[in-house]
Amino acid sequence: xxxxxxxxxxxxxxxxxxxxxxxxxxxxxxxxxxxxxxxxxxxxxxxxxxxxxxxxxxxxxxxxxxxxxxxxxxxxxxxxxxxxxxxxxxxxxxxxxxxxxxxxxxxxxxxxxxxxxxxxxxxxxxxxxxxxxxxxxxxxxxxxxxxxxxxxxxxxxxxxxxxxxxxxxxxxxxxxxxxxxxxxxxxxxxxxxxxxxxxxxxxxxxxxxxxxxxxxxxxxxxxxxxxxxxxxxxxxxxxxxxxxxxxxxxxxxxxxxxxxxxxxxxxxxxxxxxxxxxxxxxxxxxxxxxxxxxxxxxxxxxxxxxxxxxxxxxxxxxxxxxxxxxxxxxxxxxxxxxxxxxxxxxxxxxxxxxxxxxxxxxxxxxxxxxxxxxxxxxxxxxxxxxxxxxxxxxxxxxxxxxxxxxxxxxxxxxxxxxxxxxxxxxxxxxxxxxxxxxxxxxxxxxxxxxxxxxxxxxxxxxxxxxxxxxxxxxxxxxxxxxxxxxxxxxxxxxxxxxxxxxxxxxxxxxxxxxxxxxxxxxxxxxxxxxxxxxxxxxxxxxxxxxxxxxxxxxxxxxxxxxxxxxxxxxxxxxxxxxxxxxxxxxxxxxxxxxxxxxxxxxx
Amino acid sequence: xxxxxxxxxxxxxxxxxxxxxxxxxxxxxxxxxxxxxxxxxxxxxxxxxxxxxxxxxxxxxxxxxxxxxxxxxxxxxxxxxxxxxxxxxxxxxxxxxxxxxxxxxxxxxxxxxxxxxxxxxxxxxxxxxxxxxxxxxxxxxxxxxxxxxxxxxxxxxxxxxxxxxxxxxxxxxxxxxxxxxxxxxxxxxxxxxxxxxxxxxxxxxxxxxxxxxxxxxxxxxxxxxxxxxxxxxxxxxxxxxxxxxxxxxxxxxxxxxxxxxxxxxxxxxxxxxxxxxxxxxxxxxxxxxx
Numbered sequence: 001x002x003x004x005x006x007x008x009x010x011x012x013x014x015x016x017x018x019x020x021x022x023x024x025x026x027x028x029x030x031x032x033x034x035x036x037x038x039x040x041x042x043x044x045x046x047x048x049x050x051x052x053x054x055x056x057x058x059x060x061x062x063x064x065x066x067x068x069x070x071x072x073x074x075x076x077x078x079x080x081x082x083x084x085x086x087x088x089x090x091x092x093x094x095x096x097x098x099x100x101x102x103x104x105x106x107x108x109x110x111x112x113x114x115x116x117x118x119x120x121x122x123x124x125x126x127x128x129x130x131x132x133x134x135x136x137x138x139x140x141x142x143x144x145x146x147x148x149x150x151x152x153x154x155x156x157x158x159x160x161x162x163x164x165x166x167x168x169x170x171x172x173x174x175x176x177x178x179x180x181x182x183x184x185x186x187x188x189x190x191x192x193x194x195x196x197x198x199x200x201x202x203x204x205x206x207x208x209x210x211x212x213x214x215x216x217x218x219x220x221x222x223x224x225x226x227x228x229x230x231x232x233x234x235x236x237x238x239x240x241x242x243x244x245x246x247x248x249x250x251x252x253x254x255x256x257x258x259x260x261x262x263x264x265x266x267x268x269x270x271x272x273x274x275x276x277x278x279x280x281x282x283x284x285x286x287x288x289x290x291x292x293x294x295x296x297x298x299x300x301x302x303x304x305x306x307x308x309x310x311x312x313x314x315x316x317x318x319x320x321x322x323x324x325x326x327x328x329x330x331x332x333x334x335x336x337x338x339x340x341x342x343x344x345x346x347x348x349x350x351x352x353x354x355x356x357x358x359x360x361x362x363x364x365x366x367x368x369x370x371x372x373x374x375x376x377x378x379x380x381x382x383x384x385x386x387x388x389x390x391x392x393x394x395x396x397x398x399x400x401x402x403x404x405x406x407x408x409x410x411x412x413x414x415x416x417x418x419x420x421x422x423x424x425x426x427x428x429x430x431x432x433x434x435x436x437x438x439x440x441x442x443x444x445x446x447x448x449x450x451x452x453x454x455x456x457x458x459x460x461x462x463x464x465x466x467x468x469x470x471x472x473x474x475x476x477x478x479x480x481x482x483x484x485x486x487x488x489x490x491x492x493x494x495x496x497x498x499x500x501x502x503x504x505x506x507x508x509x510x511x512x513x514x515x516x517x518x519x520x521x522x523x524x525x526x527x528x529x530x531x532x533x534x535x536x537x538x539x540x541x542x543x544x545x546x547x548x549x550x551x552x553x554x555x556x557x558x559x560x561x562x563x564x565x566x567x568x569x570x571x572x573x574x575x576x577x578x579x580x581x582x583x584x585x586x587x588x589x590x591x592x593x594x595x596x597x598x599x600x601x602x603x
Numbered sequence: 604x605x606x607x608x609x610x611x612x613x614x615x616x617x618x619x620x621x622x623x624x625x626x627x628x629x630x631x632x633x634x635x636x637x638x639x640x641x642x643x644x645x646x647x648x649x650x651x652x653x654x655x656x657x658x659x660x661x662x663x664x665x666x667x668x669x670x671x672x673x674x675x676x677x678x679x680x681x682x683x684x685x686x687x688x689x690x691x692x693x694x695x696x697x698x699x700x701x702x703x704x705x706x707x708x709x710x711x712x713x714x715x716x717x718x719x720x721x722x723x724x725x726x727x728x729x730x731x732x733x734x735x736x737x738x739x740x741x742x743x744x745x746x747x748x749x750x751x752x753x754x755x756x757x758x759x760x761x762x763x764x765x766x767x768x769x770x771x772x773x774x775x776x777x778x779x780x781x782x783x784x785x786x787x788x789x790x791x792x793x794x795x796x797x798x799x800x801x802x803x804x805x806x807x808x809x810x811x812x813x814x815x816x817x818x819x820x821x822x823x824x825x826x827x828x829x830x831x832x833x834x835x836x837x838x839x840x841x842x843x844x845x846x847x848x849x850x851x852x853x854x855x856x857x858x859x860x861x862x863x864x865x866x867x868x869x870x871x872x873x874x875x876x877x878x879x880x881x882x883x884x885x886x887x888x889x890x891x892x893x
Contacts, residue, residue: 127604130620194631202623206608236631237638251820253827273824278645571604
């Protein structure tokens with residue numbers, strides 16, 4: 001079948017969508033593949049933007065009070081930063097928006113919506129998503145939310161500055177309108193992921209091709225299925241919380257504002273009676289499942305690429321599936337481990353410590369299965385595989401350093417330090433984002449008919465791996481030395497004050513060595529930025545200039561997305577596929593090739 | 604390209620796509636309202652003794668609204684059943700009643716909102732509390748000393764016009780229909796009051812008023828919850844009514860071309876309508892009775 005479909009050139013791409021012209025085809029498309037690409041491009045832009053915010057913050061941390069090089073005049077001109085210096089307020093805005101953008105506008109839309117939209121219907125043998133127009137609405141709601149967030153940089157007073165967690169009463173008490181924009185933006189983003197989640201689940205339940213039973217689904221589909229349930233059920237409480245905080249902000253209610261609240265030394269003019277803890281509970285009820293929304297699609301991508309490049313079945317497919325389901329369920333009952341510092345009672349803390357330790361078990365099962373899958377394989381070390389091979393230990397570091405944080409006694413010391421930053425960035429940056437890079441390199445030939453350049457892919461990989469570790473590894477040390485995460489000068493004033501009072505060794509002061517690490521981290525971050533240039537050029541150049549993929553199935557993969565024409569036309573499959581076997585039938589003894597596609601009939 | 608199972612159920616799941624979709628959507632709605640109800644529980648449990656409002660809402664009106672919504676749920680089912688039996692004209696009648704019920708519900712709800720909006724509580728400088736529905740207010744033009752009676756409350760002072768035309772008015776007195784109490788707790792738990800509160804018109808001088816505000820969402824956490832929860836519910840009622848009105852009016856043309864799909868659409872909108880009804884079944888006791 002695959003030989004009959006010659007690789008399409010990008011010129012014939014339009015021919016598949018001749019109905020409706022440019023606007024209907026690319027902007028208001030209902031085709032899941034176009035929507036996936038829309039999500040992908042938009043979220044990659046937001047990832048780059050969020051990364052740039054972080055670069056400027058790293059400069060300010062390493063060189064407090066000095067004008068930012070290169071972009072200083074731009075900051076002064078556009079955001080009113082005097083002399084191009086990042087003030088403490090501006091630092092807070094960048095910090096809040098870095099977190100918000102990276103999570104809600106970058107990684108989740110890329111991992112869940114972009115890859116899910118493009119790949120899931122193809123993998124299950126469906127012609128499209130169950131509700132194509134809802135799918136379009138989902139992207140548009142995301143785009144509107146993103147534009148609102150972005151616009152908030154340019155309003156008087158600037159964007160939200162109470163952190164991505166937006167704790168009340170701080171978030172409500174800041175006089176500017178940034179938080180209002182943030183909340184309205186969030187309502188749009190939550191609506192978007194709700195529509196997406198409904199669509200994914202309905203598609204996976206209803207539109208599986210004949211023979212595609214639940215235990216024949218590729219693990220990536222399972223991962224997206226569980227992720228969709230997390231988004232469906234965990235996001236609405238944050239939507240409720242956002243509505244209430246919005247009421248606090250614009251209708252002057254007191255949902256999260258306690259009696260006797262004083263702002264700026266004066267009693268606030270509010271009725272009081274509200275509960276700041278209520279916000280934290282509702283926020284983290286989303287916040288913790290959100291962590292698994294970030295990681296599960298990445299694990300799905302990793303499983304696909306490992307099976308394909310080790311040329312053998314995934315070890316423990318059923319264990320992976322059941323572990324993903326258990327992770328999904330447990331992620332709803334661990335949220336308060338983010339709140340040990342709120343003066344939580346011992347009994348409640350014990351409950352959440354227990355569930356937190358338990359949830360590490362299925363996570364470790366997943367990682368172990370993926371590691372064992374490497375055993376005895378004749379591994380093809382192409383670019384996607386390199387990123388995946390790095391994902392395994394990097395996610396391992398992120399996961400294992402999280403265990404101490406799950407115990408309240410240790411968390412009291414490490415809470416709000418750079419240790420926490422290092423821990424979750426190891427999961428999301430060299431973890432999830434590496435898996436997403438792997439996915440881009442892996443599925444690129446399906447979407448365009450051309451391969452991305454291997455050499456520059458490897459340059460991108462090795463430089464990113466080195467600089468990621470140089471950035472985040474020192475932060476574990478800084479955090480254990482007591483450096484707090486939200487100080488806009490990187491702790492310079494705090495250290496100087498404490499150290500001058502009672503000598504350098506007093507508890508609380510930071511040694512020069514720990515402070516100097518900021519400079520190294522800055523240059524590692526700059527290095528990481530430079531390392532992305534080959535990727536960006538490679539990505540756009542390869543669309544037209546890459547090496548032709550040569551067939552519909554250049555990686556010799558078994559799953560259904562490779563059994564379509566390239567790029568897949570509207571409606572995906574020329575003939576409705578029938579599925580005869582599980583997803584990872586590689587190197588089956590006695591078979592003429594080392595892979596057996598899912599839709600190849602039994603002989 | 605055609606997407607399978609948009610009308611006919613998939614054999615192994617027994618459901619058509621939209622039915623899976625609406626149940627998933629309702630699951631997320633349960634979480635949305637669930638979070639708001641847990642906010643209610645937490646804030647009520649955290650309120651100091653005797654300061655949680657009870658008996659502030661009109662129970663007969665609330666009961667009437669409950670009956671209106673239940674009626675609309677019944678007619679929704681009947682409308683769908685009529686289509687299943689192929690009787691289109693009866694569908695039209697039943698869903699017309701559904702729509703009338705939806706509008707009636709919203710009218711009653713807005714009159715209740717209005718009642719809270721014109722209900723004022725004033726903290727007086729002598730330590731007592733004046734509470735009642737707004738009747739009128741007298742304002743004085745600060746330049747000409749001219750007196751002006753207003754039928755709605757404009758705050759302690761207000762300005763009309765701009766620049767040189769600007770005129771400033773200050774409150775002189777306000778007339779409320781209600782009563783004055785010595786302990787603010789007497790305004791909270793109306794269930795525990797044994798004597799019937801006597802309501803009469805009385806006038807308070809502006810010089811006596813320390814603070815005055817109406818029973819809007821800002822008044823306390825109870826009114827905040829009341830307006831947010833019922834407001835969000837009312838938005839759901841409006842959304843559902845728009846969909847039903849579409850299916851009743853222009854959308855019903857589909858009956859001629861694709862009756863089965865049209866019946867499915869009516870079923871889906873009906874499921875949503877039942878959910879909206881169900882939320883009210885929880886809201887009514889929580890806000891009106893408890």
